[in-house]
Amino acid sequence: VEVMYGGPGFAYVFLIYGMYNCFNVVTREEGTPQAVLVRAVEPMEGFNLMSQNRFNKPSNQLTKTQKKGLTNGPGKLCKALVIDKCLNGEDLCGNRLYIEEGDYEPFTIVAAKRVGIDYAEEAKDFKWRFYIKDNQYVSVK
Known part of the structure; x- marks a missing residue:
């Protein structure tokens, strides 16, 4: 939680239910703990690598449901992008994340x-809760 007090532009990664990582972007000035939870992303590139990370198989072997569910939830996107507590506090203007x-x-x-x-x-x-209308990577509309 300490990273949320440090100022905007940093990753706040926490574990929920003891098993799912959640990626947040710290958004407010130093001393004001606020962040935005990134609930889903639409894969634009790296689809095969994300498929390996999530399902341990290449993207051409995914079912239609698996493709749609690749990154459509906070824990799913963290697994697909290999975001874990090691990236907590990472400067989002840096090279790693x-x-x-x-x-x-x-x-x-x-x-x-x-x-x-x-x-x-x-x-x-x-x-x-904000999302792009009709985007297939939004799990609950």
């Missing part, structure tokens, strides 16, 4: 209620 802008077609962003947080009382209904 980074986010880059790519070529893309225009898209519509959807704001929705968060998933799996019924314990959060009134915050469970906040529309703090």
Whole structure:
């Protein structure tokens, strides 16, 4: 949790349920602990390597369901991209783990209620879950 207090642009990686890594991007200034959970990504390259990491087989041997489920959840994307606690605190402007802008077609962003947080009382209904409309790598729409 300490990394969240250190300022924006760093990876915050934590383990949930004792088995799944979750990748977050720290977003606020030093001393203000806030981060965004990356719930899914659309693979643009490296599909075969991610397939090996997740399913231990090449991408041409994946079923349609496995292809769609390759990175459509926080734990799945961490396994596919080999993101674990060793990358906690990593500078996202560095060489090991980074986010880059790519070529893309225009898209519509959807704001929705968060998933799996019924314990959060009134915050469970906040529309703090954002995704690209009709993207096949979004698990819950």
